[in-house]
Amino acid sequence: MNNDLLYQIALTQVPHIGDVHAKALVNVFQHAQAIFEAPKQQLERIEGIGTIRANSIKRFRDFNICEAEIKFIEKNKIEPLFVTSEKYPKRLLHCIDSPPLLYYKGNANLNANKIISIVGTRNHSEYGKIMCEQFIEDLKNHSVTIVSGLAYGIDSIAHKSAIKNNLPTIAILAHGLDKIYPPQNKLLAKHMIEHGGLLTDFKSGSNTDKQNFPKRNRITAGMCDALIVIETGATGGSLITAEQANGYNKDVFAVPGRITDSKSEGCNRLIKNNKAALISCAKDLIQMMNWEDIHPIPKKQRQLFIELSPSEKKIIQLIEEAGQMHIDDLIFKSGFTNSVIAGTLLNLEMNSLIQVSPGKLYKIL
Secondary structure (H helix, E strand, O other): OOHHHHHHHHHHHOOOOOHHHHHHHHHHHOOHHHHHHOOHHHHHOOOOOHHHHHHHHHHOOOHHHHHHHHHHHHHOOOEEEEOOOOOOOHHHHHOOOOOOEEEEEEOOOOOOOOEEEEEOOOOOOHHHHHHHHHHHHOOOOOOOEEEEOOOOOHHHHHHHHHHHOOOOEEEEOOOOOOOOOOHHHHHHHHHHHHHEEEEEOOOOOOOOOOOHHHHHHHHHHHOOOEEEEOOOOOOOHHHHHHHHHHHOOOEEEEOOOOOOOHHHHHHHHHHHOOOOEEOOOHHHHHHHOOOOOOOOOOOOOOOOOOOOOHHHHHHHHHHHHHOEEEHHHHHHHHOOOHHHHHHHHHHHHHOOOEEEEOOOEEEEO
């Protein structure tokens, strides 16, 4: 029995311990087993844990459930990915409510250079179908990984189009890997294991409950560089996913539709409220994300003897030490406000001292 995995699964099953609490505990103890072996008093002193959650950890006895899950994982050749694993999706590390443990079956790289998530309505129109298919076809030469939710409608179209155009595609599930929902997509899911993968934070035996879908959507929003809403009405999961992506500082795009078309009402509203950039074709995305496959433009010559401000020196030092840094990490480690960070990064870019890559990653030039 894999003890590390046993305690990792157990951590996700302890009552009152959510994703944020679980990762806070991992940050302190590094290994899941050490969390369960720690004295109650030590657990209580960790910020956000307290007496009730410490008691839940010390009283946890349902290791038989975790043992059964390990047997299921081994039998079905599923890859568990704990938050400390090298294969864990790195983009999710910047999302406060990302899951501490994921279950994965497939061959796609979860840390590919270019990942986009595509979401939309289940009751799509012909316009939505055509836009989704054409969009993905035009991305086939750009080594993009397509993420969606395996639902009816736009999700399924996105997955099928990705397979057709030889692009890896990953489905984020709202249940365990012991089932496929909707069941009509079982064959599609089988193809996806060979041309991408299936990913979930739900263990086997989980019900396909309504509340699971917004929880699923946070992974769809968090593990991409850009989220594209193809077609959606005034309400629905796609709008929730777009809100989550905005909260994670992701680039969000929406395909517009006629103002009289109810199926495009959500997309039009996202654009109107500046929560998504208008996008009409794949070329728009490629340009906005700076993914053009062109000859490199000669770098602007760096000015000699540039006098840096204290904030600029601090940012340069942090990026140099890390190699590259996400904007959220820069904000956290520098202690600067969002406005100070934005102005400092802009000045450094204008002086050709740093470069921003897709996913808001900064590196020294």
